[in-house]
Amino acid sequence: MLKREFTEEQKLFRDAYRKFLHEEIVPYMEQWREQGIVDRQAFKKAGEMGFLMVWPDEEFGGLGDEDFRYEQIIIEENQYALTADWNCTLHSRLVGPYFKRFANKEQQQRFLPKCVTGETVLAIAMTEPDAGSDLAGMRATAIDQGDHYLLNGNKTFISNGVNADVVIVAAKIDPVNNPRQIGLFIVERGMEGFDRGQPFKKLGQKAQDTAELFFSNVKVPKENVLGDPSKGFSYLMEGLAEERLIAAVECLAAAQKAFDITVDFTNERKLFKQRLGQFQNTQFKLADLRAELDMQQIYVDQCVRALASDELTAVDAAKAKLVTSELLCRVVDEGVQLHGGSGYIDEYPICRMYADARVTRIYAGTSEVMKLIIGRDIYQGDNTPFIDRDMA
Template sequence: MRRTIFDDEHEMFRETAKAFVEREIVPNHEKWEADGKIDKAMFRKAGDVGLLATAVDERYGGGGVLDFRYNAIVNEEVHASGAASSGQCMTLHNDICLPYFINLCNDEQAERWMPGLASGELMSAIAMTEPGTGSDLASITTTAVRSGDGYVVNGAKTFITNGINSDLVIVAAKTDPTEKHRGMSLIVLEEGMEGFERGRNLDKLGLKSQDTAELFFDDVFVPEENLLGGEGNGFLHLVRNLPQERLSIAVGGVAHAQAAFDWTVDYVGERTAFGQTIASFQNTRFELAEMKTELDIAWVFVDRQIEALNAGELTATDAAEAKWWVTEMQLRLITRCLQLFGGYGYMSEFPISKAYADARIQTIYGGTTEIMKEIIGREVSGTR
């Protein structure tokens, strides 16, 4: 189906994003997968060509346009390239971290951080998950205790995307450990702060070039000027920003599934068995027909949610629906595509093999499928 949410300016931006991905990411992807992280010079180049911080005010070097369609285009082109893990540093920065800075920074913080966030000099990350706490954010144990004109942060985080390469990390911490939701605040830790240590770059099933780290805080003194959004408001800010995060995951999910489908259509049209192409078998055509239909449904659903987000109408329930359904569809579809590749689909040099491994995390991070269904189920049933 033809998509209708983009205008000419968006399509020009897409050409820039596509060219950047093909020039700066795809040729280096294999090396970065082996290294376990990208070269930060690429991230800075993305800032140079305007792919970072389109929503940041122009006075700080951003695009000055609050339009998630630009975010979606970067996300889509990264996933369409077959080098998703090498470009996700940009989508994490743009879609998930920047809204906290844009919405919560005071004037002094904006002057200090925004130019670097827009230019790519400062890569961002957000640290919520802890070794003993996943979806239950209210139960985090990392603390930020008042001390003089700042806070002393102690604790640990894990599974932090951009955890190795990031320059600024938004840390969810308890400023009042006696409280649950109301005791949480957001503190920005900066590279080089004494007592702030990065653990190992975690070895994952997929997304090999996307650095994912453990973070440790041992009596890290953070000045009060790095408190983001007011003391005790952290949980509220997280809840407000999670719908966009989950929509971002859904956008990447359908773009990734579309790429896998396109590779498969090409492959079955060329590969032969029993004297004919694989595409000529009825079972193959039925598989392709079902997958094409699911993709069209997903694109329409996601595009409508992008419109809702831009209009300020995207609810937590809406985003939860997109997040669980699209990512489950993504897993299901890529599995079917790999089957059509046969034994070659299991070989690492084929993009479908990496896509299969990369996709597995989609139903877990950003809120598991089960948590998404719980959010929706509570809303529908009127229970809490």
């Protein structure tokens, strides 16, 4: 594979983060999978080591380095260590930047330092039972009451739903006269009327707490409104390209890991007195996947460069998210097939990766929505983004 571009500091960061994972996260993953939620200490330990949020300025406790490659390293190493159920990137690079882009100075000073240390865990709540891809179908409302907004509604499939101390909630502020006008509201643990369900029992990613959130006459003070309360829709769209790039990096790193696991297994498993990897059929299947993995890695790395220069478009990010999630599902499926019966046994990593992979074609934008975005660009030059964040 062609050489990838990381700085010497980032290479040292990768080594340090890999060591952190194997010492502080890997030993507890089985326990967290069984209990259906990651222990909050994971966030605090990462925060203590400077691994949780790299980008915030030093005044908030971060390193002040916005280079996405640091998060790319974190994502890749989590996939390689089979610790991706602990979705620290959701906290650090998907939700956290909302405070950088849209929060005022007081809000940044109030929330960011504890987000950096891991004392405060973040989530974002948009998806509802009848409103995933179609935000116009959102029913949650936040009505201006003078000194506060009154928030009502339910959200579902919310990652970090149980662990979250602070949730950015999307809600309509004028459902009768302007149903597409959405605001973003900072809801804190302990606010009266804010409740949550138990973690969902899911097909995969079992340690990631995914839950329903319930808001019943929650009084959200005006100081907890994120930016202009009438511009929430545009705020959500602003982060779409990076969100889908995050998903693409996750998918591709997981696919690389699944491929490596499968190669190792076929080098050991014997069939008709020879290793499975010696059969031409095995070599041809893995050769196809190897070529696709390497080609997609180049594209994803180019998207990372485009993000750094503020040139990553929603369409290019949609392409990355589409092809990497589809490839991941092919890799894990082929991996299970080449493992034979062992691939269906939970103690083998490929079995869990197979289950974990399926949702990647749904969250951060379904494959069908990604195709709509790309298709519109081809035929109409229409870059109007869809917002589809099921499971987030």
